Amino acid sequence: MSGKITLSVIKADVGGYVGHSCIHPDLLKTAEERLSNASEKEVLIDYHVSRCGDDLELIMTHKHGMDNEKVHKLAWDTFVACTEIAKELKLYGAGQDLLQETFTGTVKGMGPGVAEMEFEERKSEPVIIFMADKTSPGAWNLPLYKIFADPFNTSGLVIDPAMHEGFKFEIVDVYERKKILLAAPEEIYDLLMFIGAMRRFIIRNVYRKKDGELAATASTQKLSLIAGRYVGKDDPVLLVRCQSGLPAVGEVLEPFAFSHMVEGWMRGSHHGPLMPVPFYEANPSRFDGPPRVIAAGFQLCGGKLIGPRDLFDDPAFDLARKQANEISNYLRSHGPFEPHRLGLDDMEYTTMPHLMEKLSSRFVPE
Numbered sequence: 475m476s477g478k479i480t481l482s483v484i485k486a487d488v489g490g491y492v493g494h495s496c497i498h499p500d501l502l503k504t505a506e507e508r509l510s511n512a513s514e515k516e517v518l519i520d521y522h523v524s525r526c527g528d529d530l531e532l533i534m535t536h537k538h539g540m541d542n543e544k545v546h547k548l549a550w551d552t553f554v555a556c557t558e559i560a561k562e563l564k565l566y567g568a569g570q571d572l573l574q575e576t577f578t579g580t581v582k583g584m585g586p587g588v589a590e591m592e593f594e595e596r597k598s599e600p601v602i603i604f605m606a607d608k609t610s611p612g613a614w615n616l617p618l619y620k621i622f623a624d625p626f627n628t629s630g631l632v633i634d635p636a637m638h639e640g641f642k643f644e645i646v647d648v649y650e651r652k653k654i655l656l657a658a659p660e661e662i663y664d665l666l667m668f669i670g671a672m673r674r675f676i677i678r679n680v681y682r683k684k685d686g687e688l689a690a691t692a693s694t695q696k697l698s699l700i701a702g703r704y705v706g707k708d709d710p711v712l713l714v715r716c717q718s719g720l721p722a723v724g725e726v727l728e729p730f731a732f733s734h735m736v737e738g739w740m741r742g743s744h745h746g747p748l749m750p751v752p753f754y755e756a757n758p759s760r761f762d763g764p765p766r767v768i769a770a771g772f773q774l775c776g777g778k779l780i781g782p783r784d785l786f787d788d789p790a791f792d793l794a795r796k797q798a799n800e801i802s803n804y805l806r807s808h809g810p811f812e813p814h815r816l817g818l819d820d821m822e823y824t825t826m827p828h829l830m831e832k833l834s835s836r837f838v839p840e
């Protein structure tokens with residue numbers, strides 16, 4: 475065991491209430507009991523059970539490092555126990571994100587989303603955990619770029635000596651399963667060429683250039699690629715460390731004052747605006763959306779999670795919510811037309827192969 479702290483956030487949709495809009499309180503209660511038990515047995519230092527829409531989010535701190543079997547198994551068993559309750563109550567899509575029958579050492583590749591970071595806790599360690607529903611991991615690309623590479627968002631990049639050299643972005647090509655490190659500010663045009671294509675190139679980690687300190691990490695699992703077929707959108711999480719030579723809490727939240735467009739929403743097959751909401755408003759109901767993001771702020775204290783503070787519970791984000799509603803009306807007016815509906819290759823639901831077959835004889839040379 476190292477002296478470092480590991481912050482692990484492992485999440486899964488194991489049953490929606492009602493439909494895909496929220497989670498039943500019994501699931502939260504079961505998860506709470508499981509993690510509380512693990513804290514008593516000293517597997518965990520601390521935990522917090524959260525949820526965004528229909529996604530159950532296990533926020534855990536411990537000293538076992540990343541990809542630890544005990545911690546991953548605890549999360550897996552918790553999801554299995556919650557799935558049992560979801561089945562008893564006939565909740566919607568019980569066990570939706572659990573793609574395997576048996577645990578084999580890590581939850582990676584088994585369905586749940588994972589974001590973990592291991593670090594030496596600083597004198598003061600503010601962290602923000604962003605959790606989104608009805609979208610996919612590429613949703614973090616735009617805000618991460620603004621936080622760590624855009625001086626119009628983060629004035630610290632210009633005026634804080636610790637950040638002035640910039641940051642490095644680790645980008646994963648989720649189709650080719652390759653990764654690349656690109657540096658800002660000197661490579662921002664290259665960087666943007668990749669991360670602007672956010673269904674394929676996804677930012678996984680951000681490091682401070684000066685000393686390699688890990689500043690942010692995102693879940694990059696894409697369920698549709700894992701399963702090779704539609705199994706629900708891979709609603710993502712993002713962890714960001716803040717202050718003292720890293721972007722301030724306000725700089726990290728600032729990009730979400732713009733309700734940018736993401737993939738997801740109804741049937742995982744539409745574009746929609748990402749609406750920043752307080753915890754109690756993370757219940758996507760209109761056309762199963764629009765996509766939501768919540769921000770839970772914690773101060774770490776010897777691994778204890780002091781918090782959460784509900785960081786989007788602030789009227790300063792009212793305009794972003796209004797903007798998201800206006801964009802929703804505009805997009806919804808397109809009905810089944812692109813670009814509201816995703817392109818043919820990106821829809822999670824499609825009748826196209828069936829139609830092509832059924833109508834093949836009626837296709838004639840034009």
Ligand code: 13P
Binds near residue numbers: 716718719720722
């Ligand atoms: P620190 O450099 O102490 O993180 O302060 C920056 C700040 O909070 C300004 O908003």
Ligand code: 13P
Binds near residue numbers: 607
């Ligand atoms: P979830 O991925 O949040 O379960 O949503 C799936 C869906 O089809 C919503 O319409």
Ligand code: MG
Binds near residue numbers: 489570706
């Ligand atoms: Mg669901």
Ligand code: MG
Binds near residue numbers: 709
């Ligand atoms: Mg979900």
